[in-house]
Amino acid sequence: MHRYRVMGGAVTFVSTFVGSGSGSNMLWLYTNNAPGLKISLTIVLVMSLCFIAFVAALYAFGKIYRAKARARQ
Numbered sequence: 001m002h003r004y005r006v007m008g009g010a011v012t013f014v015s016t017f018v019g020s021g022s023g024s025n026m027l028w029l030y031t032n033n034a035p036g037l038k039i040s041l042t043i044v045l046v047m048s049l050c051f052i053a054f055v056a057a058l059y060a061f062g063k064i065y066r067a068k069a070r071a072r073q
Helices: 026-030 041-072
Strands: 002-007 010-015
16 A cells, blocks of 8 residues: 655655565554544544434435424315
């Protein structure tokens, strides 16, 4: 697997292979040194539940809206 990292304005090429002895492996993605957005598991769980609730609410409102529209006809 090949990755490109931007360091100091220059793009450096990093090659990581499974079983390489350089210490760069898949676990590096889950350390505090990994770049990117750091969100706790609790926040991810709450956001997922909110999304599910939002989709369920849209479904319920759509059913109610359709039922009211049929009753007017």
